[in-house]
Amino acid sequence: MPKRYRIVLVTAVAIILGGIVWFTFPISEPEPVYDGEPLDILILGFRSPEPDRRARAIEITGKLGTNALPTLLRMLRAYDPPGKREVMEFAREQSGYRIKFVNSSIRNCAAANACEDLGEIAKPAVPALIELLKSERFYVREAATSALKQIDPEVASRVIRD
Numbered sequence: 001m002p003k004r005y006r007i008v009l010v011t012a013v014a015i016i017l018g019g020i021v022w023f024t025f026p027i028s029e030p031e032p033v034y035d036g037e038p039l040d041i042l043i044l045g046f047r048s049p050e051p052d053r054r055a056r057a058i059e060i061t062g063k064l065g066t067n068a069l070p071t072l073l074r075m076l077r078a079y080d081p082p083g084k085r086e087v088m089e090f091a092r093e094q095s096g097y098r099i100k101f102v103n104s105s106i107r108n109c110a111a112a113n114a115c116e117d118l119g120e121i122a123k124p125a126v127p128a129l130i131e132l133l134k135s136e137r138f139y140v141r142e143a144a145t146s147a148l149k150q151i152d153p154e155v156a157s158r159v160i161r162d
Helices: 001-023 038-048 051-077 084-093 104-132 138-151 153-161
Strands: none
Touching: 001 084, 001 138, 038 051, 038 104, 051 104, 051 138, 104 138, 104 153
């Protein structure tokens, strides 16, 4: 293979791997850690079929109370840019790679479940939840609606009706 083609091939592979890394690990604030695990991963336990993981998520969210709200709101706002799911599915299908990918709709639902579990303790998040009701993203709106109904039903009925 001529040198020119090898350079093009290596460049293409580097661009593809760079894209996968870019989509997988977005540049953002460091995730809070609880007992050595990222808080958002622990909160995903609300959507787990395993009772132990769900019980642990409930316990941790209860202990953290309002301190969990920034992470919950970030998870409620999460969305996957166009093409991210396709890239992640392609990467997951490749043998030898072990990529854990949790799509944004699951993050949205887990955060809504955690807010619901906090109940009235999560009232400081109500203004942010009302703002999320205006989102273009279906799962974001649905998760915000669900959480708002559990946190403050009176405000939810007033806002959702309008």
